[in-house]
Amino acid sequence: MAGKAMNILIVGVGGQGTLLTSRILAQVAVDLGYDVKVSEIHGMAQRGGSVVSQVRYGEKIYSPIISKGDADIILAFEKLEAARWLDYLKPDGMIIINDDRVDPLPVMSGKVKYPEDIDQHIAQMVEKTLVVDASSIAVGCGNVRAANVVMVGILAGAMGFPEGEVEKAIQAMVPPKALDINLKAFKEGHNLYSNIA
């Protein structure tokens, strides 16, 4: 809230790569010369629970966590998680949703229903909503697990991050054997944003 901080919330299901994503974005912000803070979730929730990583950057950052109503961007790797964290978005914020559905236990066991068309509901409320099939794009690049990096590509497009800086951060963060797939995933995401923007 102090000054002009940029607040990015990355939400998903434990195991979808929120941690890696926040680390890539944070590294880009560091390389661009900002003060940066990142809050991560380790431990229990990483076992398939609802997880969130928070990246804040600007001239001077105090809190490592983002308040409700204060996220400039939400990057959601799953639709239900997009809905769960929506109240963190600023009134003029942007939400990028991966068109992926992972049923939580109460849905799998038939106790409750997965809310239908949840992404459409969000799109009706939030002007800047982008729903993309990042998982399919990632499969096309060679591994569904690179969906998070497809999303990084889209976000980088939206934020106007220099492509080279992001690629550098990906190189620094991703294990060598997964690098090619991830760089490809980034490119695809980035191109996708250029095409729709």
Add this chain to the structure above:
Amino acid sequence: MKRLMIGNDAIARGAYEAGVTVATAYPGTPSTEIVSNLAQYPGVYGEWAPNEKVAMEVGAGASIGGARTLVAMKHVGVNVAADPLYTFVYTGVNGGLVIVSADDPGMHSSQNEQDNRGYGRFAKLPVIEPSDSQEALDFTRLAYDISEEFDTPVMLRITTRLAHSQTLVEEGEPKQVELKEYKKDAPKYVMLPGFARGRHVEVEKRLLGLKEYSNNTEINRIEWGDRRLGVITSGVCYQYVREVMPDISVLKLGMVNPLPDKLIREFAEGVERLVIVEELEPVIEEQVKSWGITVEGKEHFTLLGEYSPEYLAERLGGIAPAQGFGLDKEIPPRPPLMCPGCPHRGVFHTLKRMRLKVMGDIGCYTLGALSPLDGMDACVCMGASIGMAMGMEKAQGVDPSKIVAVIGDSTFVHSGITPLIDIVYNQGTSTIVILDNSTTAMTGHQDHPATGLTIKKEPAPKLDLEALVRAVGIKNVRVVDPLQLDELRSALEEELQRREPSVIIARRSCALLVKPPVNKKMVIENDLCTGCKLCIRIGCTGIYFIEDENLAAINPTTCVSCEVCAQVCTFDAIKIVEG
């Protein structure tokens, strides 16, 4: 050049720079990365101890032996280590010793949210609290100087938000520190009553010196601003206060025990209204009030959970964020759950079907308590399951054949051995199931004595669990594959019949550590599936239910072909296809 680091990595760096050569810990979120990281630095001996008490004792020995030493654990680990800790405060150190207590307000990954600043007053040791990664590094370095200057262990108290937030850090130069000479000094190191009385005098003297230090150290500092409101705070709460009230006066405490009484008085006199912002217990507030200073605190703030900038803005005023979007939809919760292929799943499914009373323990398998497995009756702390099974049997007298204890391999080594001895010695009859997935999965797959590898993944003598339980006097010991449900069930039935204690070791590697088979997959034969949902009740993301078609279906991206669903299906509708 500045680098982003989580607080835990910054502590490891600070310890390395301070010349630490011995580091010991038992894993526990949010502390685990400290020693796993520190062990990788050159010249540092790092280890996973079997539990926190042992870690503290290894630390005490290393310190007396002259090395700068770090001991790390999560907040509840300090309870386990408390016995040696309290008395090590009496002996004091030779090489500096820092014990890191990683508290977990909000219980992101813990069974309670105790506030370990309380240990500072109770055990009479200095407590230091950083508020970002740079301070984590700097304060760790400083803590070693305090430790050696005042001849005391120092507690570095952090919280989850500090441990797992990345902030920018400027690394320093590592110090060259010589191993201190060890001189035999029984009155200092042998805590017999006669010697300990003398040491208690030293402890009280030392605390007076530390209070003076606290009044003068740079890590306790007043930031004068608008004097209509003054806030005393520490740790990550300092960041939240600054976020929403950048202009007020703040007394930022880096040392929270002993408190700087003079500095606090000076600050109190300089502001119109004085408020203390501290998560969890009113540790600072109660002391300040006891000095007759008018101060507000917990009448505004909760004792529960984590604070946040928005919470402080709501309670104290300041910059509040805009109202966010409200979605008028019910959002189903997403609790954590066992991974597909997890060897624990079959065990809890079986225990539930057998309607047993299950005394549980702590680890990934505690998730077996949640719906739909619902396979646990009680869980308190690490190692408790076996003693609790014994107690329940003695209380109920009749039908102990319905009581089992389940405990993970790492937890068994941590603190399951002594209660097992109790069962043998006092002639209990419970059946103990050791869930041996050959790792400490919950905290991120650390090795332990029964995995045969060290913290650096180098080979180590492997603790033989079967031989160990036999040696304490268990006669009925067997090993089963927890993914073979029939085998598991008949083992349980047979052992529960006995009027003697038994140990069943359910052995299979954690599913996250083995590659799923590539030449095998599960398929559902739709004409055999009756839609009974038995397979859904194992709570696996590899299988789901299609309501419209009244059919179960396999999710090929998550399923790892562990075959548990196929064994559960009574209509043979789930088939294994090879190739």
